[in-house]
Amino acid sequence: MxxxxxxxxxxxxxxxxxxxxxxxxxxxxxxxxxxxxxxxxxxxxxxxxxxxxxxxxxxxxxxxxxxxxxxxxxxxxxxxxxxxxxxxxxxxxxFERLWMQFSEPEDSLHNAIAAKELNENIKRLLGLLPLQQRTVFSLSRLEGFSHQEIAEQLNISRNTVKNHIVQAVKLLRNKILHQNLFLLIVIFSF
Missing domain, CATH: 1.10.1740.10 (RNA polymerase sigma factor, region 2, helix turn helix motif)
Structure with a gap:
């Protein structure tokens, strides 16, 4: 120094x-x-x-x-x-902990609300189907049964099961398309 x-x-x-x-x-x-x-x-x-x-x-x-x-x-x-x-x-x-506390409840709440809305829409749309189509469609798409299993369970042919599913899908697709088209028209008309 x-x-x-x-x-x-x-x-x-x-x-x-x-x-x-x-x-x-x-x-x-x-x-x-x-x-x-x-x-x-x-x-x-x-x-x-x-x-x-x-x-x-x-x-x-x-x-x-x-x-x-x-x-x-x-x-x-x-x-x-x-x-x-x-x-x-x-x-x-x-910050990360705080972010997780804020985002998790919001995400889980959002997911719960979305799941509830989706479930209600599915029930409402399935309610539009004739009883036999609704039963066949539910067994196939919601419960996962094969066409053969559904045919045996309902005592109908595999082709009848296939036709019910095709008709149900077509009807549901048209209803969903019309709903979305209606929403698009409402949204873009203002």
């Missing part, structure tokens, strides 16, 4: 702002560069520079006359940069 720096530390300990300013101009770029190396963010690095030099001023009376000021600033810079990283990590984790 040179005599000039030792005098600066003495003046800083006494509370002279000129000594603080000289130390700031001598070391602030090095503090910034070290901080940026650790944080990879200019804004956070600028914050660390401010925090380190505020801490230096606050703790000036505890400095030693022959202390290596760069080693002191280096340790403080690393500590503040690592604390900043921990703080950011905690903030991100808190």
């Amino acid at each position: 040179d005599v000039k720096e030792s005098k600066l530390i003495d003046m800083l300990i006494e509370g002279r702002k000129s000594a603080f300013e000289q130390l700031y101009y001598s070391y602030s770029n090095r503090v910034f560069n070290l901080s940026f190396f650790l944080l990879k963010d200019t804004g956070w690095s600028e914050d660390v520079v401010q925090e380190v030099f505020v801490k230096l001023w606050e703790n000036r009376t505890s400095l030693q006359r022959n202390q290596n000021i760069w080693a002191y600033l280096y340790v403080m810079t690393r500590r503040h940069a690592l604390n900043k990283l921990r703080s950011v990590r905690r903030s991100n984790a808190c």
Whole structure:
């Protein structure tokens, strides 16, 4: 350590702002560069520079006359940069938890509402089918029975099962198409 720096530390300990300013101009770029190396963010690095030099001023009376000021600033810079990283990590984790709390209920509520609406639409559309078509269609599409199993269960031929399903699909497709066409007309007519 040179005599000039030792005098600066003495003046800083006494509370002279000129000594603080000289130390700031001598070391602030090095503090910034070290901080940026650790944080990879200019804004956070600028914050660390401010925090380190505020801490230096606050703790000036505890400095030693022959202390290596760069080693002191280096340790403080690393500590503040690592604390900043921990703080950011905690903030991100808190944000993620908060986001999950807000998005999960909304998603599950939205899904529940959509499922209920879909179920009501299916029931309403199935109610439009003749009884035999509704029964065959439900057994096939909703319960997963094969055409042969449905034919045996209802005591009808496989071709009759196939015809009921074709007719049901055609009727449902037309009803859905008309509903969507009606919605499109209503939406785009305003």
